[in-house]
Amino acid sequence: MLHDIFRKIGYLIRRSQQPGNAHEEAPDERKLFERLELNKERIQSYYGNDLVLRACNVGSRAALLCYIDGLADEKFIGDFVLVPLLRPWLQQGMRLSHIKEHFLTAGDVKETDALPLLLGSLSAGDCALLLDGEAGALLISSKGYARRGVEDSTTEMTARGPRESFTENMRTNTALLRRRVKSPDLLFDLCSAGRYSKTDITIAYIRGIAQEETVAEVKRRLAKIDVDAVLESGYVEQYVEDAPYSLFATVGNSERPDAVAARLLEGRIAILVDGTPFVLTVPCFFMETFQGVEDYYARPFFATFLRVLRFAAAIVTVLLPALYLSFTIFHQEIIPTKLLFSMVGASANIPFPELLEMLLMSFTFEVLREAGKRLPRAVGQSISIVGAIIVGEAAVSAGLVSAPMVIVVSFTAVCSFMVPAHNDAFTLLRFIFIAAAGWMGGVGVLLCALCLLAHLASLESFGQPYMAPFFPLRRGDLKDSLVRAPLHDMVARPTGMTGNRRRVGGNK
Amino acid sequence: MTRIILVCGFSAVLILPSIVRLIKRGNKKSAVVVAMLALFATAGMLLYFLHVRIPSVLSVISAWMRRIGLYYPN
Amino acid sequence: MQNAERKCRGFVALLLVGLLFLFAACNGSRELYDLGIVLGIGLDRSAEEGAVDMTLQLASGLQGEPGGGMGGLQSGEAFINYTLPGDVSLSHFRQFKLRMQKEVYLAHNELFVIGEPLARAGIGPYIDFFLRDPELRVSTNILVAKGSAAELLAAEAMLSEYPTLSLSQREDSYPLSGATSRCSLFDFVSAMASECRCATVPMAELQAGADGEPISVFNGLAIFRGDTMIGTLTQEEVSGLLFLTDAVRNGALRFSVDGSVVEVELQRSKTKLCYTVQEDGTADILVTIRSGGRIVSRAGGAAERNSIIRAGETRMQEEMLMTLRRAQELHADIFGFGDAIAKCEPDWWEVHGGNWEANLPRLRFAFDIVLEPGEL
């Protein structure tokens, strides 16, 4: 008992010593005043030269209309707020509630007497109307800042399927989702994060499909985020994920409304962060990377072929350099005799050992790729491909690198483009496997692969095994993993994601 | 001498941090157990690296089992 | 943050330990250009008493010119034969390393060539070394050279840069055409481990080629009892062995009938042996052969279809009897009859199997040969 008391006192002392937020005021000063002048001074102490204060008279009472220039739609304010208010025949002594019900023609109007709410609305692009002699304000939705239109997706391009991708505006994104899932059970719960950025975050899920415990867990983890600012969904991803020290992201993301809608319908939960087109989806599985959106629009056989191709490309991009290295410096007996002759001839005058040569070439290709990514699209692509060929060719002719090495490293780089989502993890893994192969050849690669398998099998994403349906083996879900069964065979949602698994026919 | 330094250094780098952390957390029993196991492991490795002439574990067990007649003749 | 610091410290420690091991190179890795790739090993009796001249055929023409894309053959000879006397031990191989900066790499060795004199003296210890070496493979072919193994390895190989690869590939493919039988180190050691079986190893010799240069030609088989060569089979006697060991798939059969010389190419030949043992220690072996065939040539005369078939079956029987007689002369069970009987009649074998070589001449053979040639 005493211990708890001491602890509480200590907490209060520490809190009082904290510098705290410059704008944080004692609880009783968060209310608006009755006198318009005092309110005006208080509001002017915030923001800066983009704060617009329009004094006017409503009837006989002095009024103040304030908004942020560039965030609010001035034409809307003029037509739907000022015009109804500035009428000579308005009665005397009108109250805010009266104005709200009878005069304002704007859609979303709220009344409040709390200063933080007023400031939050102004920051979001609304405008506020204050009357002299009344300790309150009307918050009128008048957002009108410049926003990017719905364009093609740049990171998840498909040959077939909708072109739309999410935008930076959260409301547009929720609308895009709502147009795909028109069921009223698609719920959007709003919360915010970031002491300064006050970023709006929407948690989207379908009631009756998503599990309540998972939704509660998502909300609990979002509530725990206590940082200055959340500027992109990447921040949220790293704060809510299960294994922050793992190479693999256990939170999915997508820029495509149809992909997110499909995941919502499987029982996942989407996290829309205002200011970024990348929507997070949890729980996330390792297999999601290989499940392209297009697979469900194409016929099953070709879709299966594409999936197997992506899987093979992933294995090649991680293991090929390591296996090539282990075969050339440890297990030369595996190489066919004639090929061995040409490889020995090719590496006869190379000054570096194979391991160093492999590390140099891999590093060079990564530099070229990263450079290509940072440049405008047209230039970027030519840099990475042409650069690779030129550098490779020059290195071979200068006798620095053997030709087989360039072939292996460039083919590996091309394969890594097949699975962009895991590209960062696969790149780091490639270097780890190269070191293991340099250390103990095939046995090193085997032991490294065992560590990777055990790590992947131990990962969880919001209570779901990250490597499902492989580890643990869920045979029912295998039909949408390495193979994509025809749609009419896929009658059940993934195991463990939802209690309501039936996807086709009578829904519970 | 270098082998002794290598083995003891290796054990220290890998195991000492966890012992210190256990003690800090007040988990003294675990710290003692970890230290004891680490000691046995380091001692075993030193016996091997210094090529100390001791009979292997299985040869001791074999000799003892053969003395009491519990074995299959090859 | 304290958790992250600890993890970073741990990761850096692991990285340093890894780099330490990685470049300490105490793990047995070898660069490609350090490899002296051995393609064939020849053993000859050395002038020095008790020593053996070991010849290694190394792939040598692999000096890729600077910046040359995929290397391979450059100008000059594709291989080098290197002969050194020794006792076929690890130290013997190390002698080669002292003379060339490359490391002797045996994993791609395709052929063991044993000189006849050494084969007749016994090659047990060398075979034992070949079995124990982790790089050498039991699927490598064995060949006996009529004369010197070194010369055979040096002979020009038609249409191949490497004599060893040519000899090895010929030894692989000939059994199917009935020219000779194949013997790998595995077969040789299996015969040595068997109580009564004798191994048969193909023999090759040097003959003058079209341009006068010596070329290697397969000719006959060497018979080994245990690790010692005790005799040979001529090229004619080889096809009898192949028939009796069911190793012929499409060999050639040449015979004359009613004044015409007929040549038949056998197709899908299948041999079955059936053993009947007797109380007096002898055994009857029924040889059943079913073979298809295609008449390749008919010179002169107008022999009838049936008489051609009868003559063909008789010719096959004669070839088998010729080989059986030779084997019985040498008391060498090159067909595996003893092993087969030991497996299906173990009780009889325990009684009578003791002196199998002496029992060999008392075996009685019956033949049931059906030749079904296709179009005539």
Add this chain to the structure above:
Amino acid sequence: MRNQSFTPRQLGVALAAFIFAANRFSSYYTETLRQDAWLSVLLGLLFFAPIFLLYVALAREFPGKGLFQINEIVFGKGIGKGITVLYLFFFILINSMNQRYVADFTVNTILPEMALAPLVFSMAIVFAWVLRCGLRATMRIGWFVLLFAAGALVLSYALLAKQMQPANFMPAFRHAPVRYLQSAHTNAIISLGDMLCFLPLLRYMQPGKKVLRPVIIGILSGAALTLLCVCQNILVLGVLEPYRLYPAYDVARLIRISDAFSRMEFLFTIPALLLFTLRVLFLFFAIVEGMGQLFGIEDRRPLLLPTVGLCAALTFLVVSGSGELKAFTMGVAPFFSGFFVLLLPLLTLTVFLVRRNRVQEVIGNNAECREEVSA
């Protein structure tokens, strides 16, 4: 620990992998019978049946409890911990023998110029990492490792079809009866009996309706795969089989797809090595469980590295060479392991049946600790 639970089906798969790994490389459990080696696998199963029933009885009497907890319940704290020390000694010893076997195999065949110490250290670090990932992760990847190894075995059957001689099984049943007994005894106690290390882990098994069925299927499929492997050695190597230290490796060296791909043994050895590593890992989980139970430590993560280090040190000291390991396994091990695999569990069950009432009270008192354990 949080990440330790597994399902009965995963246990069945783990048992199959565990048994199959024991014979995947060598066949000196079966070397005594040469061409009848396949028979020792079947006799081994027969010989092992009563031991298995003993384990089932123990598991049934103490649902949700591990072997080391059972010891303390049946014998009391003091003697229980003493018996746990005996089991720990046994598990540490066979773990070191298995590690030494893998290391010797790797050094003798795949990496001839690799020193033993760096190899054992590298494997020790990998074992520590996988142990840290938890028993649940290892159980989850069990089916993949088993399928990988079984697939490689079936593929090697297809590729070696031409080199297989059915006559190599003859002459059959020509050995002295004591040889059949020895082989069955060896096979039952060592390749099957080592599954005793799963008994301590039963406390983490999720209670399910069907437990016995997947376990029996797992054991039978492990034995079936072992039978396939032993038959392949006989069919291909024939008379040479008894003379080779690693017959399965020599069989893989004879695989020849074409002239270009005639040295593929390394690719066929990788699945077998992965399988054997899994076997060593399950032994490690039992050891760490025993250490935790012995010293009363619930969070076992700090114990991982020193335990792995201790087993690595013992790996150097347990034998002086692979020849001695083979001689011990064929001659003495059936009796030595028999004491731990058969006699100690039998003693535990007997004492329990004798003192059944006294022990029921102990179980009643500890009922609340059972909820805490399974939470």
